[in-house]
Each structure stands twice: as C-alpha cells, then as structure tokens.
Amino acid sequence: MTATNPVRLFVSGLLSFGVCGMVPSLYGVAIPFYARTFDLTEAAAGIILSANAAGAFLAVMAGIFAVPGLTGRSSFGFLAAGSIAAALAPTWGMIIAGIFLLGIGFGTSAAVFNRRFMAEFGVKGPAMIGLLNATWALGAIAAPIVFVAVSAEPKLVLLGMGILSLAMIPVVQPSGNRPERLKISMPPARSIILVVASLSVMVEVSLMGYGPARLIAGGMEEASAAKHLSGFFVAFFLGRIGMSMVANIVPPKWLFVGAQLTVAALCLLAISGQPSIAVILLGAPVGICFPAIFVWLSGVLGPDPRAANGIVASSLGGAIIGPAILGGLLGQFGMLSLFHLTAVLALLAAGLAAFLGAAFRQSALDA
Numbered sequence: 001m002t003a004t005n006p007v008r009l010f011v012s013g014l015l016s017f018g019v020c021g022m023v024p025s026l027y028g029v030a031i032p033f034y035a036r037t038f039d040l041t042e043a044a045a046g047i048i049l050s051a052n053a054a055g056a057f058l059a060v061m062a063g064i065f066a067v068p069g070l071t072g073r074s075s076f077g078f079l080a081a082g083s084i085a086a087a088l089a090p091t092w093g094m095i096i097a098g099i100f101l102l103g104i105g106f107g108t109s110a111a112v113f114n115r116r117f118m119a120e121f122g123v124k125g126p127a128m129i130g131l132l133n134a135t136w137a138l139g140a141i142a143a144p145i146v147f148v149a150v151s152a153e154p155k156l157v158l159l160g161m162g163i164l165s166l167a168m169i170p171v172v173q174p175s176g177n178r179p180e181r182l183k184i185s186m187p188p189a190r191s192i193i194l195v196v197a198s199l200s201v202m203v204e205v206s207l208m209g210y211g212p213a214r215l216i217a218g219g220m221e222e223a224s225a226a227k228h229l230s231g232f233f234v235a236f237f238l239g240r241i242g243m244s245m246v247a248n249i250v251p252p253k254w255l256f257v258g259a260q261l262t263v264a265a266l267c268l269l270a271i272s273g274q275p276s277i278a279v280i281l282l283g284a285p286v287g288i289c290f291p292a293i294f295v296w297l298s299g300v301l302g303p304d305p306r307a308a309n310g311i312v313a314s315s316l317g318g319a320i321i322g323p324a325i326l327g328g329l330l331g332q333f334g335m336l337s338l339f340h341l342t343a344v345l346a347l348l349a350a351g352l353a354a355f356l357g358a359a360f361r362q363s364a365l366d367a
Contacts, residue, residue, distance in 0.1 A: 055103020
C-alpha cells in the first residue's frame with residue numbers, strides 16, 4: 001500500500017477541523033434567523049443543536065465499535081452532504097435532517113483526524129494535535145464574520161462549507177491502520193462522575209448556541225451579536241492557550257472548578273447589566289472546561305482508552321439533552337433568563353466536581 005502523504009493528511013485534517021469549528025458558532029447566529037423564518041421561538045429553533053450532537057454521538061459510537069467505512073473521506077462526505085442538504089432544504093424538518101448528517105461528519109472528523117494525526121505524525125503527533133484543535137477555534141471565530149458578510153444568510157455559509165468539504169474528498173488519503181473495536185467498560189462506582197462532563201457541555205451549549213439570541217433579545221442588532229460571538233471564540237482560543245501554560249502547575253480538577261466558577265461570575269456580570277462584555281469574556285473559561293475535565297476524568301477513570309470514549313460519549317449526551325432542557329426552560333422563563341440558568345448549571349458543575357473529586361482522589365488503577 002502507498003505510504004500516506006503527510007502534506008495531504010495535514011491539509012485535509014486542518015480544513016476538516018476548520019469546517020467543524022464553524023459549525024457551533026454558525027448555529028449560534030443562525031438560531032434567530034431560523035426562528036424568524038419558520039415562526040419558531042429561539043428556544044424551539046435550538047433543536048438544531050441537539051440534532052448536530054445526536055449525529056456526532058452516533059459517529060463516536062460507531063467509532064467505538066469500529067464500524068467499517070469511518071474514514072477521512074467519509075467524514076468530508078457527511079460534512080458535504082449535511083451542509084448542502086441543510087442549505088437547500090425547503091422545510092424545517094429537512095433542515096434538521098441535514099444538520100443531523102452534518103453532525104455525523106463532525107463526529108467522524110473528530111474521531112478520525114485526532115487518531116491519525118497522533119499515529120501518523122509520530123513524535124510530532126501531540127504538537128500536531130494542538131495545531132489541529134487550534135484550527136477548530138479559528139473556524140469558530142470565522143463563521144459569524146462570514147455570516148454577517150453574506151447578509152446573515154446561514155444557507156450561503158452552509159453551502160460554502162459543503163462545497164469546500166466536497167472538494168476535499170479526493171485529497172484525503174486512506175489510512176492503512178484500522179482501529180480496533182473497543183468495549184465500553186469502566187469502574188462502575190466511578191462512572192457517576194461522568195455526569196459532570198454532561199453538565200459542563202450543557203454550559204457550553206447554553207452560551208455558544210443561545211448566547212447571540214440572548215443578546216438580540218436584549219436589544220442588540222444581529223450583526224453586532226454575531227461579532228460578539230466571534231469575540232467569544234477569540235477568548236475561547238486564548239483560554240485554551242493559557243491553559244496549556246499552567247496545565248503542569250494547577251491540577252486539572254481545580255482548573256475545571258475555577259473555570260466553572262468564572263463562568264458563573266461572568267454570568268452575574270451579564271445579569272448586572274454588562275452582557276456584551278460578559279459574553280466575550282465567557283469564551284476564556286468555556287475554552288478551558290473540556291480539556292481540563294478530559295484530563296481530570298481520565299485520571300479518575302484510569303488510562304484505558306475505553307474511559308476516554310466514555311468521557312466523549314457522556315459529553316455528547318449533554319450536548320443532545322442540554323438544548324431540550326434549556327429550550328424548555330427558556331420557553332418558560334424567556335430568553336433573557338439565559339445567564340441565570342447558565343450560572344446555576346455552572347455552579348452545579350463546579351460543586352459536583354469538587355464533591356465527587358474529593359470522593360475519587362485516586363486514579364482508578366490505585367483504587
């Protein structure tokens with residue numbers, strides 16, 4: 001078999017993650033558009049967040065059980081099919097179906113390219129993984145700017161993402177390494193701690209998905225709300241850079257708890273009358289949360305890769321049920337209650353992390 005061309009892997013991986021990074025921030029600015037177009041509440045339009053997460057969850061589970069056909073090319077195929085379908089769909093139901101396909105591409109890309117960069121770049125693998133994930137943040141920053149540039153039309157952004165993904169399919173070279181099937185098995189008593197990961201992702205979904213709608217509900221113009229979401233992701237990117245500088249000094253559990261408490265504090269700042277400043281600043285602690293909890297829970301559950309799959313699966317579970325729960329609450333209390341609800345979720349995540357962290361101090365291997 002022909003050896004993998006590292007340049008082709010590098011280019012396709014970065015473009016894949018750039019497109020995937022555009023997805024959550026595009027949803028954030030598209031929810032008010034879809035709500036207006038299809039006569040929905042913003043809370044109801046947030047179902048697109050659950051549809052995307054459900055597709056990603058399906059892809060991750062397929063990867064866990066080594067379902068054949070999950071490759072770099074198929075990830076671009078799903079990204080292209082989902083983006084174009086959602087862009088051209090004439091009905092709300094068909095848009096949701098397209099976004100579900102897009103979510104499958106999102107999850108497949110994350111699973112395939114993280115693994116391939118680590119395996120095929122050898123000793124440079126960890127550094128390349130960092131670059132790969134930095135590209136995700138750049139895509140997230142770019143999407144709201146592009147959205148404003150094309151007259152706030154999500155279908156044009158989706159169509160562009162689909163065409164780019166389609167063009168990348170022949171660029172990706174297949175990998176000669178087939179992942180082994182993994183069984184899900186973790187220490188049962190410790191698995192309860194995965195609920196913290198689900199809560200953490202619900203905090204992320206709340207701010208990324210509904211943040212712009214909350215700003216618009218407070219009187220901000222859509223174009224300005226989109227720019228604030230780009231600012232959120234700039235801070236998100238800087239938060240991850242900052243975390244890498246202190247990760248060897250501060251234990252990951254306390255990085256996570258501190259980040260969640262900072263989210264709660266900034267939500268209180270927004271409630272007190274400074275939402276435009278708070279939304280941008282919130283990106284930094286949100287950017288810290290997932291990598292911090294991933295490292296911490298990996299230590300709690302042990303080094304077995306099955307534990308990592310459990311963390312990712314529980315996180316995606318939070319991304320699926322989070323919009324449904326938040327949508328119901330926002331429908332009941334109004335979009336202006338977003339920061340109140342997010343502060344409660346963040347405090348709950350921080351409190352559970354501190355409590356369960358004290359109960360499970362040791363690695364699973366030492367228990």
